[in-house]
Amino acid sequence: MLKLLACSGVAACTPAFSSNNTANDKRFDISLSQWSFHREILGGSKKDYSQFIRTLHSTPDDVLQGTMDTTDIVITARKLGVSHVDLVNVLFFGHAQDKKWLNAFKSKARNEGVGFNLLMCDETGKIGHETVLGRKQAIDNHLPWLECAAELGCKQLRVNAYGDGNYLEQLQRCSESLNKLADISTQYNIELLVENHGNASNNGAWLAMLMQMTAHKNVGVFTDLDNFFMGGWNLSPKRLYDRTQGLIDLAPYTKGISAKTHNFTLDGEEVSINYQHCLNLLVDEGFNGFVSAEYEGDFKTEIEGSDLTVKLLKKYQYLSKYE
Template identity: 35%
Template sequence: MQADRRHFLKLMSGLAIGATGIGCLGSKAAAASGASPVFFEISLAQWSLHKALFAKQMDNLDFAAKARKDFGIGIVEYVNQFFKDKANDTAYLNEMLKRCKDNDVKNHLIMIDGEGELGNLNEAERIKAVENHYRWVDAAKYLGCATIRVNAAGKGSAEEVAKAAADGLSRLGEYGSKVGINVIVENHGGYSSNGAWLSGVMKQVNKPNVGTLPDFGNFCIKRDPANWRTCQESYDRYQGTAELMPFAKGVSAKSNNFDEAGNEKETDYMKILKIVKDSGFKGIVGIEYEGDVLSEDEGIRKTKALLEKVRTALS
């Protein structure tokens, strides 16, 4: 099994090089990202366009071009839901790489959902979930990404799930380390939205390629079953971000609504990005617009403008 996967990955890597030269990593966007004096680059998370994607108003293959042409963004973050049956499809992945190269776009990460609970208390189920993620590690490597984003979910007490999640993440991190892919966990509901809990899991894992993806707006621990938009128990987003930043290999700039001055109504971007900067972080901050008032395109533009304004003020 492992030998087959290594053979597949080697074969895919060769095909990717033949298709794109060096699989988007040699693009001007990538070079600019490495040379920039600012403390973070801006990427676009595909979830910002989830309404258009689910409605079939746009296709996953159009994402790189839209990021560049409509928003002037040269780094992208994919969501596996929008090409969930294509992780091992070399022809499809080559087309993604071609679109990326044609638009001078760098692939940064893939957000993974629906592949099982890495914190499942049942060892067999947990290992199955870990192995389900292998193909996405391989796909991320093929696409020139640095990272996959996963979830530390499980059912049980906080201590039980923490122990199980640390095991699942360690196993997946070990696989990722063999091909140079980071495995990062987002605060994504339940225990993971407790900054102290998730930072504790990171300390248990203690692997250089396993880290966090702090999301400014995902600190709801418990939602109302009758209305998921209503949060019944939340964690302080500034405290949580500060706790997760020592392990961060990316940051997700969640946005929903804006005031007349262009500031996000729920998150003080100046305050939270100062926490990001003070942590010593230098990397990529992804736009993840989720609002309902503005269109997806306008919400992305508003978030980008706000990030640029605050970045300039803090630089």
């Protein structure tokens, strides 16, 4: 039986830094996902998801019904000892081109000594839409967020490879759009990443084929350690894609990692994901970028779960800590 970890607060869980660590044996950097706090930011606005989407596209600030200001993620990152944040566009959907708001956010981050690494884009259309017009609209919908990412100093933009048709048709259509988006993102010095994040992309082999077909030097994968299943989000039972095989498929293209957690054992390991195995597999293939701490569980508060996720990543961040 798994023994679950008890944690009475951030101070009790905050990991100590080893004085033996050196820059030479650091295997990856750690960032904090803004999505880890989506419940505190959005409150109950997602209970009726259809209404949430309608509100997001009409009066987007109205979905921010929680107790946490969306910009306070930089304060939280500092408290957790993390130097970079990964942002999610739906958590500030109305401010992509609001220079005054973005400047205030940048200033707040700067005051906390925190930078922005990646911006995740949702609700921007299907880049693999069945029509040329639909694909063009999806590309156009991403452009304000590319500008926003550049304004905030992000280095990467995460997009979704959503499309219509069979697997082959989606490959062709998504690849076409990714090449166009990647040419544009290159002008902003921003790397374009595709996440295994629903629909065909949760099939590791399909996403690897998409990378091969796209073959753009500015396109890579934002590999989520937990998003390996096929056929959609809500199938019951789920049709799982083997996690290890998925990581092997995506490792050559991985430029960022989403470290999703749900619950923890007594020694701080994730209950359902072998983090040492997963991180070793990707690092051994040459990955040395940012691993984004994303707590998705219901067993801890968001701050406690995020702290435990950061602690888990720090456990394997340096060679000297476990060799």
